[in-house]
Amino acid sequence: MHAAPPLNSESATPGGAAPATPKRDLRRVDIHPDYWYPLAWSREVKRGKTYGTTFAGEPVVLYRTEAGAVHALEDRCAHRQVPLHMGVVDGDGIRCGYHGWTYDCSGKCTDVPYLGKERLPNGVRAYPCREAEGLIFIFPGDPAKATDDAFPPLGSVADPKYKTRRFGREVACHYSFMHENLMDMNHQFLHRKQMGQMRARSLGRRSGEGWVEVDYTFAREAGRQPIGEALVFKERRTAATEQAKDVMTIRTQYPYQTLKIVSGGGTLVMDLWICYIPLDKEQRTNRTFGLLSIRKPSLSVLLDLAWPALVWFTERIFREDREIVEREQLAHDRQGADWNHEVFPVINELRALLVEQGAPPVRLVDRRFALLPHTAAGAD
Amino acid sequence: MHAAPPLNSESATPGGAAPATPKRDLRRVDIHPDYWYPLAWSREVKRGKTYGTTFAGEPVVLYRTEAGAVHALEDRCAHRQVPLHMGVVDGDGIRCGYHGWTYDCSGKCTDVPYLGKERLPNGVRAYPCREAEGLIFIFPGDPAKATDDAFPPLGSVADPKYKTRRFGREVACHYSFMHENLMDMNHQFLHRKQMGQMRARSLGRRSGEGWVEVDYTFAREAGRQPIGEALVFKERRTAATEQAKDVMTIRTQYPYQTLKIVSGGGTLVMDLWICYIPLDKEQRTNRTFGLLSIRKPSLSVLLDLAWPALVWFTERIFREDREIVEREQLAHDRQGADWNHEVFPVINELRALLVEQGAPPVRLVDRRFALLPHTAAGAD
Amino acid sequence: MHAAPPLNSESATPGGAAPATPKRDLRRVDIHPDYWYPLAWSREVKRGKTYGTTFAGEPVVLYRTEAGAVHALEDRCAHRQVPLHMGVVDGDGIRCGYHGWTYDCSGKCTDVPYLGKERLPNGVRAYPCREAEGLIFIFPGDPAKATDDAFPPLGSVADPKYKTRRFGREVACHYSFMHENLMDMNHQFLHRKQMGQMRARSLGRRSGEGWVEVDYTFAREAGRQPIGEALVFKERRTAATEQAKDVMTIRTQYPYQTLKIVSGGGTLVMDLWICYIPLDKEQRTNRTFGLLSIRKPSLSVLLDLAWPALVWFTERIFREDREIVEREQLAHDRQGADWNHEVFPVINELRALLVEQGAPPVRLVDRRFALLPHTAAGAD
CATH class of the missing domain: 3.90.380.10 (Naphthalene 1,2-dioxygenase Alpha Subunit; Chain A, domain 1)
Structure with missing residues (x-):
């Protein structure tokens, strides 16, 4: 008599109506990215300030312009990968706190202070971002799916009753x-x-x-x-x-x-x-x-x-x-x-x-590569 | 001249009478489970209370009934694996603090409050348990070997001198x-x-x-x-x-x-x-x-x-x-x-x-499997 | 648009004059050991006292004799690998704090209190060691290269202006x-x-x-x-x-x-x-x-x-x-x-x-062996 492991636990389940056992370990199923997810309370992202957080390990910076709009970018400068939330809000964009690389709210690099404008490097990822009922949402998956229809109803929060x-x-x-x-x-x-x-x-x-x-x-x-x-x-x-x-x-x-x-x-x-x-x-x-x-x-x-x-x-x-x-x-x-x-x-x-x-499983071949040193693309 | 690694350290040992070098790394030899081991002082396990501990990584709950008897079970509910020591002592048994599954002192599941008695699932492991001279012992190995003869003498603790x-x-x-x-x-x-x-x-x-x-x-x-x-x-x-x-x-x-x-x-x-x-x-x-x-x-x-x-x-x-x-x-x-x-x-x-x-070595094939994700039996 | 990974980042670099991309991940390049490196400030190593530190993971003990000389040994007793810096300075040498094994400043074992002098085991590694301008340097690489010429100039620290x-x-x-x-x-x-x-x-x-x-x-x-x-x-x-x-x-x-x-x-x-x-x-x-x-x-x-x-x-x-x-x-x-x-x-x-x-890369075969249990030389 032993709690674990329940080799045939599901088939032995008294409540026989249960569905067939899924083969994946539920605790290793990633959440599906193609939804709107709240990442912060509105009050946490002040005017002219940044707010760094993560979604499933991906760093995300939220920031609010002086005019009040909220944007969401990858929280990682394209140059040296330091968090953009350590930088400063600059108009509609954000300027990295290290060497001053600047990105607009679409993630495009618009300024490297010591480089000609014609030679600007690539930028960072931008996330669809919406504010509603005191929450700031981003859409971490395929941006084409970030429609209004996909935005969830939020219970009775908007009802004055x-x-x-x-x-x-x-x-x-x-x-x-x-x-x-x-x-x-x-x-x-x-x-x-x-x-x-x-x-x-x-x-x-x-x-x-x-x-x-x-x-x-x-x-x-x-x-x-x-x-x-x-x-x-x-x-x-x-x-x-x-x-x-x-x-x-x-x-x-x-x-x-x-x-x-x-x-x-x-x-x-x-x-x-x-x-x-x-x-x-x-x-x-x-x-x-x-x-x-x-x-x-x-x-x-x-x-x-x-x-x-x-x-x-x-x-x-x-x-x-x-x-x-x-x-x-x-x-x-x-x-x-x-x-x-x-x-x-x-x-x-x-x-x-x-x-x-949930998100589809990562293919095993990818998992394996992730364990090997020195194989990441672009390493130098 | 370098302290490490002593490739032939044992054979070069000045005290030549030493036995032949064992091939296993002593620091990776598990203790043999077929002995009585103390897991707690008597005073740590109060009447009507539980006490959670571990033996070689295995969670064990000790508990003392209101009548004073001490029992030892696997410290893990068969349902969702939360520690039973977070539950409550219930007569001779213990009731899990989450959904109220109950086990008797033999580890048998005797109640799931929202399930018919005829459909009760398996229980948890029980350990032979003895109290002596202010210590509570369990026998983590083969229960058939948990005899009185196997119980160790405890020095002069019982001698009034x-x-x-x-x-x-x-x-x-x-x-x-x-x-x-x-x-x-x-x-x-x-x-x-x-x-x-x-x-x-x-x-x-x-x-x-x-x-x-x-x-x-x-x-x-x-x-x-x-x-x-x-x-x-x-x-x-x-x-x-x-x-x-x-x-x-x-x-x-x-x-x-x-x-x-x-x-x-x-x-x-x-x-x-x-x-x-x-x-x-x-x-x-x-x-x-x-x-x-x-x-x-x-x-x-x-x-x-x-x-x-x-x-x-x-x-x-x-x-x-x-x-x-x-x-x-x-x-x-x-x-x-x-x-x-x-x-x-x-x-x-x-x-x-x-x-x-010590315990026999884990076979290498088992070690290898332990490193692979998603292969544990019963995962769902 | 995404900061990472920059698959062809170097070739796309606007500053086209950059050298060809090195294939090794710079952050995994070990520092080359064949140089003099400071490990402590002089004031940190007091007369008759030890000072334990590490160089690239290798434990090093610095100690100063009562006469004022500074020596550097592997910070690990050849007997049971406990740090020598927990021991005591003994003349020009150091005595381990556990069983009293003693090493001279060349790392040679000169005494095991319960063993005849004729049967003394091997010692520990000694490092070339120099003190200059308030810093204590060691040469962690090939001692033959630890020449005066290799010792670096230290800016204007010695200039009274x-x-x-x-x-x-x-x-x-x-x-x-x-x-x-x-x-x-x-x-x-x-x-x-x-x-x-x-x-x-x-x-x-x-x-x-x-x-x-x-x-x-x-x-x-x-x-x-x-x-x-x-x-x-x-x-x-x-x-x-x-x-x-x-x-x-x-x-x-x-x-x-x-x-x-x-x-x-x-x-x-x-x-x-x-x-x-x-x-x-x-x-x-x-x-x-x-x-x-x-x-x-x-x-x-x-x-x-x-x-x-x-x-x-x-x-x-x-x-x-x-x-x-x-x-x-x-x-x-x-x-x-x-x-x-x-x-x-x-x-x-x-x-x-x-x-x-930097130091040459560790061969992959070595890396792989490092991951296997029980293969280290001398394990017993």
Whole structure:
């Protein structure tokens, strides 16, 4: 009797409805680049300033002109590869802080101070960039696909009937652990100290091209309703029957995730939009960007008053989730493979979705070359 | 003239009596799992609580039931591989802190809260576990060999005529450096500040199946007798001749080590039992568990009074030893191989013993596979 | 448009005069060992004390006898490879702090306390060692080449007409980045906060066997002359025409570098000698030793009074340089290759020089063996 490795774990899964085992290790599937991804909060990119970050190991510099426009370039001077975010914003462009090479917002090199204009070298990559609802998005994949249609709806953040908490932080795990954590509401045991003893009941799941979703109701088995939860529902629940009328729907619409709670009366009381951005090349860390919209009560100042308590509550939940998913990643690191033994059908569907929609695997021949010294093109 | 690498160091060894050179790098020999090993002090595993540790990279959770029994399981939920020590003790078993999967003390999965009992998945590995003299032991190897006979004697700790100091800490080196450090008493120069100038004289060595031992006498060449030493002998020595009557015997009885001092009068005045537990998979760190038993004087309160001084003294000795063996490990890490150039015959015997008694080498074919991505069984 | 990798970057270089692309990755070229290299400041090696350091990953112990002589040995006891710098100076030699093995200043083992003199094992490597102008040099390569003629001139440090600042620190980059940083004065933009807006103009370059040098004049485009600069020239400049009379010459005379400023009047006003010592085996870090000699004014106390300001100024310049070259190294680490896209001809000459004069490449067969476990000679 041994937890690992579960040689035929999927075929032995009690929930026999699970899809066939994907052959790729989910934790090594890169996120697909052909989507709009948030890389920063608007407030982090100030006028006339740069902001350096990464997407899946690729350095990206965001900067805002004095006029307020935001642009995104490869964060690496074409000359000596130092980060452009160490330079200075110059009109619509950016000037490298080392030798002063200058790039416009399309990435074209427009000035090398000690070189004739007719001899200017190539520039750097520019990313399609959009700002919306306090988030700055880039499109790291094929720019031809960076259409308005591809831009995701952001829940209820723009609806004045809702108040939105913007939250997030870095989590040291592959983005797939984040999706599974949120979608599997059987993990309420993890939050027993915050939530009391809640029992989730799955009502059923649906799926389609690029998405999977599941509905839950909840019943309190023991303990009292926490304040944070009461804030969302604007009332104190006492009977499990009332509670059971609320339906929580969690959906992964690749690569985004949403969680909606509709009350028994048919009102959307909570609407969460969340996205997980891989930071490093191995995609073993992510930065989470969440928009948590709560429907305002008729006297909306009440929600404002209660806001600090809600922040405190959600932070504690998030901290518990973060700790456990980071432990999952550590186990994967140690084991070198995904030993997951999943028995919950919707999670198996989600896992298959994340593999199918993810970036195609790097061909083995490329991997091999990456290990050899001195073969990189252009090395000198 | 160069210290490294000593291509034919062993054959060029002046002490020609040394055994033939073993071909395996001693620092890469894993400890043999078919022994009882202490993993924690009893006080570290409280009633109703868990305690997570590792043995040679394998995560192990120890827990104590409310009734006081101690059990040891693989510290990894069969579901998502998070550590069980983050969960809660539940009767004789343990409940994972994430989704609430529960295991009994044999490792069998007895509950998945959202799954029918008839569909329960496999469990986790359980280890034979025993508590003795303030230590909790497990048997990480073949459970069929975890007999009472295999349980080691623990020196004089159970003898009321002795008072025992329990000590230990993590040391960042392979366990073999610990054995060599203790057995080679020619390293008194290291402790010159604590001990004064002592000269060890080897009286001879003996060996048998699974053990090797050596006797020493000591002579003070300069400096005064330290308090700590006087505490052990209950008297102040002034003449080297008196001192020479005491005999120290150091023995490695694989995988344990003992150091006994018998006074000129034939009394066992000090009795040390010590064991080194590899923590990481590469076995480049160990946790030391030591039981240092000192024979009580007729007025035993004197030993109690002197105890803090003895603790202070042994801690300083231990700190010096730790610093130097960690340097040995660093040199091995840097060099990638063991360049040891040993001239002391008993140490060469000890080294051969540790190789012979250690775990068999991992076959090269396995090593190679371990380096390839995506080949682990059960990855999905 | 993408900064990397510049597949044909050199051939596309606007400055077509650049030499042909060297095939080796400059950042993987080891420094050539057949030169005198400073490893410490004299004041760091006190009488009767040891000083442990490394040259390109090789541990070296420097020690000074009570009589004042300095010696350099391999910092690794032939017995168990612990650092000799943890031992004690003993006459002209050094005694290991573990078992007391003793080596004389030629590296010969002269005592193993528990072994007959006739059976003494081999010793450790000794390095030719010289002390000059407050620096301790060793010759890590072929000792036969460690002649007086090979010892480098150290600028104007010995000339009483100059006052010298000794400076340096560890920088986490390959030594080649240091050479390029100093020689390419087009990087004045980096120091815009310290220096104001200076524009360097290259007057031409020269090269020969083992060296390359370039002359610059400077013109201030905006901002005021900094105090630190005025200290060097002993006067305040206001007109760019005057400034243009000063000529700065930067020379890499492998493996050393110098920077000299000759005023319009023909006086050598500043004379910098600098050397970059790789610390680790991969040579991705270096320790810089610099001798910055400033010509004293007729009233030399004025220079003494101004000295703290000069120290402050040079430290700030050095800090900016350090930060940017460490970013270059990080980019190389991330990319696994040198994507440098150089357009300045003298830097391309310098790069070619550093490759040609550097240590020959390690043969690939050796590299491969280094990756295999258990093949190191002498492992046991």
